[in-house]
Amino acid sequence: xxxxxxxxxxxxxxxxxxxxxxxxxxxxxxxxxxxxxxxxxxxxxxxxxxxxxxxxxxxxxxxxxxxxxxxxxxxxxxxxxxxxxxxxxxxxxxxxxxxxxxxxxxxxxxxxxxxxxxxxxxxxxxxxxxxx
Numbered sequence: 001x002x003x004x005x006x007x008x009x010x011x012x013x014x015x016x017x018x019x020x021x022x023x024x025x026x027x028x029x030x031x032x033x034x035x036x037x038x039x040x041x042x043x044x045x046x047x048x049x050x051x052x053x054x055x056x057x058x059x060x061x062x063x064x065x066x067x068x069x070x071x072x073x074x075x076x077x078x079x080x081x082x083x084x085x086x087x088x089x090x091x092x093x094x095x096x097x098x099x100x101x102x103x104x105x106x107x108x109x110x111x112x113x114x115x116x117x118x119x120x121x122x123x124x125x126x127x128x129x130x131x132x
Contacts, residue, residue, distance in 0.1 A: 001038070002062070002063035003041065003042050003047065003061050003062055003063065004032075004035040004036060004041075004042065006060065006061050006063070007021070007035075007042065007050055007061065008032075010050075010054045010056065014054065018032045024053060025046065025049060025050070025053070027046075042061075047061050047062065051071075054068075055069075056068040056069065056071070057069065057070045057071035058071075059071070
């Protein structure tokens with residue numbers, strides 16, 4: 001029941017009623033009523049979406065951590081400076097740094113764009129005979 005207690009506590013902290021929470025999550029209030037009565041439990045998908053809604057970790061919601069922000073790791077500035085020296089083509093290494101929180105799809109898109117940029121800038125350097 002820790003998960004349900006924490007969800008309801010987060011609702012209160014954010015001045016949100018159970019009905020408003022249910023509306024935001026896309027289900028009826030009877031779902032929360034079932035949780036309170038112990039007839040059902042929040043699904044993994046509900047826990048994930050709730051964590052996103054309140055910007056807390058899923059570990060916190062499930063009682064695995066008492067730190068609601070355990071999903072936010074402090075930035076190691078020395079490490080960040082070293083990463084900035086890496087060529088653009090290795091942008092995927094920056095995933096999660098500086099609060100970017102990129103998905104694998106985002107990283108793939110950025111790498112494709114970087115490749116296209118590199119090709120176009122190399123072509124711009126060539127003269128009409130195809131020489132640099």
